[in-house]
Amino acid sequence: MVIRARWGQTAHKGEARGAMKLTGAQALIKSLEREGVEVVFGLPGGAILPVYDPIIDSSIRHILVRHEQGAGHAAEGYAQVTGRPGVAIVTSGPGATNIVTALADAYMDSVPIVVITGQVATSSIGTDAFQEVDTTGITASVTKHNWLVTDANDIARVVAEAFHVATTGRPGPVLIDFPKDVANATIDYVEPTVLDLPGYHPAGEPTPDEVTAAYALLRDARRPVLYVGGGVLKANAAHELARLVELTGIPVVTTLMARGAFPDSHELHLGMPGMHGNFAAVTALQHSDLLVSLGARFDDRVTGRVEDFATGARVIHVDIDRAELGKVRRADVPIAADCRLAISAMNAHLERAPLAPGPERIGEWLSRCKDWKTRFPYTYDGAGDRAPGGIGRIKPQFVVEELRRLTPRDTILVSGVGQHQMWAAQHWGFEEPRSWVNSGGLGTMGFAVPAALGAKVGHPEKMVWAVDGDGCFQMTAQELVTATAEQIPIKVAILNNAYLGMVRQWQHMFYEQRYSEVYLSADLPDYVLWAEAMGCVGIRVTDPKDVAAAIERANGINDRPVVIDFRTDAMEQVFPMVPSGASNDEILVHPSQADQPR
Amino acid sequence: MTPTALNRAVQTRHHLVSARVENKAGVLLRVAGLFSRRGYNIISLAVAPTDDERFSRISIVVAVESNLLQQVIDQLDKLVNVVEISELDPGEANTAELLLVTVNAGIDTDAGLRGLAEATGAVVVEKTETQTMLRLVAEPALLDDFEQRLRSYQISELQRTGAVALPKLGGTS
Incomplete structure (x- = not known):
C-alpha cells in the first residue's frame, strides 16, 4: 500500500528499522530529538511526569516557564524568528487550558508550534479524573490538527506527522495529547517511515496558466500595489519579493504581520496598511486598480468596511491556503501556492517578457503615492526633536525611535498588543525579515515578555527588545523570572502611560471620553522594584532627555534581563486611525495633517 | 401554499455536503465545529464507514447561503482528516x-x-x-x-x- 509520505515522496508501509525497547515517554523525547528539536519550553505536572524523566538525559534544553501560557508564547517567539517549529510541554487539565491562548494566537498568526500535553491515563479519560479536561476537544478549533495518542506504538509516527503538519502548507499550531499510561508503556521503538495523512495536501507551485493570468494583470495595471502579508515571511520569500519589485516597479505595503518582509527604507515601500497604517499605504490600496495580495488575508483591520475597500481594484491573490481565496474578497486571479514559488514563477515570466519601466508605465501613480508618503508621514507633537515635549512628557513614539537609533540593525523587536504595538510597528523602521514578533490576529495582551524570551533563545546572538505596555506587562511579567533563571538577557521597554491605552483611545474617540475601567496607575505596581525582585535590572525614566542614556545602559547589560519603565504621555493617541467599521477613505490623520488636501 | 409545497420551498435552500473522511475518533467534532462556530444548524447528518474501513462518508444537509457554504466547504477541506469534500447538486446525485x-x-x-x-x-x-x-x-x-x-x-x-x-x-x- 502506497501512502503519501513526508516531503512529497511516497513510501511503502512496513519499512522499519532500528527497533529498541523504550517507554512511550522515551519514545516521545527520542522523536523530538529526531525532529531536530534543540529547546522546549514547559512546566511539569502530574500527568506529564513520565515525560519529564527522560528529559534529564536528553540533548534537548528544557526551559522552565512560570506559567504555561508563557511556554506557548515563548515557543511562538522562537518559531517566528528562527522559522523552525517551537515546542512546549505542559501537563493535563489547567496546564492544557493555560496554553490554549497561545495555541489560538499561533493559529491566527500561522505560527508553527508543537504543544505536548499530559493527559490522565486512558482508563480514566471521561471520568472527571483529577486534572482531566478534554484537551483535544477544547483545542480542536485553535489548532491546525491535534492527536490523542492511545497506543504508545503510534508516538513516533504521530510526532513526525505533527511536525510535518505544523511546518508545511500554511504553518500553524498542533497539539499531541499524551495519556500517562501511554507514556509509561514499553514498546519496540521503530523510526517512522510513513506518515498517515491521506487528507493533507498542502499547495505548492502555481500553474503556468495562473502565472500567465497574473502577468497580464501586472502588465495592464496602471495603479498597482503589492499587498504583502505574513505569508511572504513564512515562505522565506523576501528575496523573491525584492526581485518582483525590481522587475515591476510596483509600490509595496507590508501588513502588521509582514513588517520586515520589505525594507521600510526602500523608496517604493509605502508602509503598513490598516487601521493604524500610514496614510500612503491605506490610500494607495483604496485607489489602486490592481491588488497583488501575497500571503495576506484581507483582514478586517486592513480592509476597513469591506464593501468600500479598494472598489476599483482587480485582485491577484496568492495564498498557500485555498480557503483564503475568495473568503473576504473575490480574486480575479486566485493562486493557491507557496508565496516563494509563486513569486519566483512570476519573476521568471517577467524576466522573459519584461514590462515597460515603472516610471514610464505607472509614473503618474508612483508620483501620487510618493506625494501621499511625503505629505502624510507618521508624526506626533514634538517629532524630530531629540528632546521633545517642552512639557516634560516622554512621547511613546520617541522612545521607539530612540530604541531603533541606538540598537544594532539586526535587533529583534517584540511587542504586546495595544497602542505601544502600533507605535512599534509604525516607528521602528524594519529592514530585515523575522526581526518583528507580535500578536497580530488574536491580539493577545501579555504576548511580549514570553515571546521575547523565546526569540532570544532562538537567536541568542541578537539583541532582543520587547516594547510593552503597562497593562500587557502585568499579564505575563513572571516570565522574566524564567529569563533571569535561564540567563536569557532580554530587554523590556514598558511604555507606561498608566492606562489600557488603546481601550482608552476608543473611549476617547467613540464613547465621549467616558473612561470606563482603563486607568491602571503608573506607580502601582512599582515596575522597577518588581523587575529587581525578578532578578532583572530595573530602570525608570521620567524625562525625555534621559531616554537615550537609559537605552544605552540597557544595551550594555548582557548578564540579566533589563526592564525600563518609561513614563510616557498618557494622552497620546495612535494616528492615523480608520475607525472600526468605517471605510478606509475616512482615515483620521494626526491633527497637524488634518488640513492637508488629500 | 400547502404545507407540503412550503416544505419543498424550504428544501431548495438546503445543501447536501458529502465528505470522505478518515475513520478516526474526533473527526465528527471537527466537521460539526465548523458549522456550529457560525451558528449554522445542521439539518441532518449521516455517518458510516465506506467500503474501505479506513474511511467514512459524512453526508450533511444544511441550510445556508451558497457563497457562505463554499467557505465552509473550503475550510472543511483544510481539516487534516477530511480526504475529499464536495457539495452534491440534487440534480446530479x-x-x-x-x-x-x-x-x-x-x-x-x-x-x-x-x-x-x-x-x-x-x-x-x-x-x-x-x-x-x-x-x-x-x-x-x-x-x-x-x-x-x-x-x-x-x-x-x-x-x-x-x-x-x-x-x-x-x-x-
Whole structure:
C-alpha cells in the first residue's frame, strides 16, 4: 500500500528499522530529538511526569516557564524568528487550558508550534479524573490538527506527522495529547517511515496558466500595489519579493504581520496598511486598480468596511491556503501556492517578457503615492526633536525611535498588543525579515515578555527588545523570572502611560471620553522594584532627555534581563486611525495633517 | 401554499455536503465545529464507514447561503482528516433517506393507512391491533410528503436517518 509520505515522496508501509525497547515517554523525547528539536519550553505536572524523566538525559534544553501560557508564547517567539517549529510541554487539565491562548494566537498568526500535553491515563479519560479536561476537544478549533495518542506504538509516527503538519502548507499550531499510561508503556521503538495523512495536501507551485493570468494583470495595471502579508515571511520569500519589485516597479505595503518582509527604507515601500497604517499605504490600496495580495488575508483591520475597500481594484491573490481565496474578497486571479514559488514563477515570466519601466508605465501613480508618503508621514507633537515635549512628557513614539537609533540593525523587536504595538510597528523602521514578533490576529495582551524570551533563545546572538505596555506587562511579567533563571538577557521597554491605552483611545474617540475601567496607575505596581525582585535590572525614566542614556545602559547589560519603565504621555493617541467599521477613505490623520488636501 | 409545497420551498435552500473522511475518533467534532462556530444548524447528518474501513462518508444537509457554504466547504477541506469534500447538486446525485414511524392505528383495521402504505411503498415493520410501525426508504422530499400525510394519524414516534447521496452514474465526477 502506497501512502503519501513526508516531503512529497511516497513510501511503502512496513519499512522499519532500528527497533529498541523504550517507554512511550522515551519514545516521545527520542522523536523530538529526531525532529531536530534543540529547546522546549514547559512546566511539569502530574500527568506529564513520565515525560519529564527522560528529559534529564536528553540533548534537548528544557526551559522552565512560570506559567504555561508563557511556554506557548515563548515557543511562538522562537518559531517566528528562527522559522523552525517551537515546542512546549505542559501537563493535563489547567496546564492544557493555560496554553490554549497561545495555541489560538499561533493559529491566527500561522505560527508553527508543537504543544505536548499530559493527559490522565486512558482508563480514566471521561471520568472527571483529577486534572482531566478534554484537551483535544477544547483545542480542536485553535489548532491546525491535534492527536490523542492511545497506543504508545503510534508516538513516533504521530510526532513526525505533527511536525510535518505544523511546518508545511500554511504553518500553524498542533497539539499531541499524551495519556500517562501511554507514556509509561514499553514498546519496540521503530523510526517512522510513513506518515498517515491521506487528507493533507498542502499547495505548492502555481500553474503556468495562473502565472500567465497574473502577468497580464501586472502588465495592464496602471495603479498597482503589492499587498504583502505574513505569508511572504513564512515562505522565506523576501528575496523573491525584492526581485518582483525590481522587475515591476510596483509600490509595496507590508501588513502588521509582514513588517520586515520589505525594507521600510526602500523608496517604493509605502508602509503598513490598516487601521493604524500610514496614510500612503491605506490610500494607495483604496485607489489602486490592481491588488497583488501575497500571503495576506484581507483582514478586517486592513480592509476597513469591506464593501468600500479598494472598489476599483482587480485582485491577484496568492495564498498557500485555498480557503483564503475568495473568503473576504473575490480574486480575479486566485493562486493557491507557496508565496516563494509563486513569486519566483512570476519573476521568471517577467524576466522573459519584461514590462515597460515603472516610471514610464505607472509614473503618474508612483508620483501620487510618493506625494501621499511625503505629505502624510507618521508624526506626533514634538517629532524630530531629540528632546521633545517642552512639557516634560516622554512621547511613546520617541522612545521607539530612540530604541531603533541606538540598537544594532539586526535587533529583534517584540511587542504586546495595544497602542505601544502600533507605535512599534509604525516607528521602528524594519529592514530585515523575522526581526518583528507580535500578536497580530488574536491580539493577545501579555504576548511580549514570553515571546521575547523565546526569540532570544532562538537567536541568542541578537539583541532582543520587547516594547510593552503597562497593562500587557502585568499579564505575563513572571516570565522574566524564567529569563533571569535561564540567563536569557532580554530587554523590556514598558511604555507606561498608566492606562489600557488603546481601550482608552476608543473611549476617547467613540464613547465621549467616558473612561470606563482603563486607568491602571503608573506607580502601582512599582515596575522597577518588581523587575529587581525578578532578578532583572530595573530602570525608570521620567524625562525625555534621559531616554537615550537609559537605552544605552540597557544595551550594555548582557548578564540579566533589563526592564525600563518609561513614563510616557498618557494622552497620546495612535494616528492615523480608520475607525472600526468605517471605510478606509475616512482615515483620521494626526491633527497637524488634518488640513492637508488629500 | 400547502404545507407540503412550503416544505419543498424550504428544501431548495438546503445543501447536501458529502465528505470522505478518515475513520478516526474526533473527526465528527471537527466537521460539526465548523458549522456550529457560525451558528449554522445542521439539518441532518449521516455517518458510516465506506467500503474501505479506513474511511467514512459524512453526508450533511444544511441550510445556508451558497457563497457562505463554499467557505465552509473550503475550510472543511483544510481539516487534516477530511480526504475529499464536495457539495452534491440534487440534480446530479441520487439521494435517499430512511424513515421509521409508529402510528397509533392498526393497519389491518384502517383502510386509509393501508392505502397510504401501499401507495408509498412503506413496509410494515411491526403491527398490533392499535399500532403500526412503518419503514420507508425514499428521497427526502418524498419522506416529507409521507410525513405530512401521516399527520392525520396520531404519530407515536418518528425517526429519520438524514439523507445520504452518491453522484449519478455518468456524471462529471
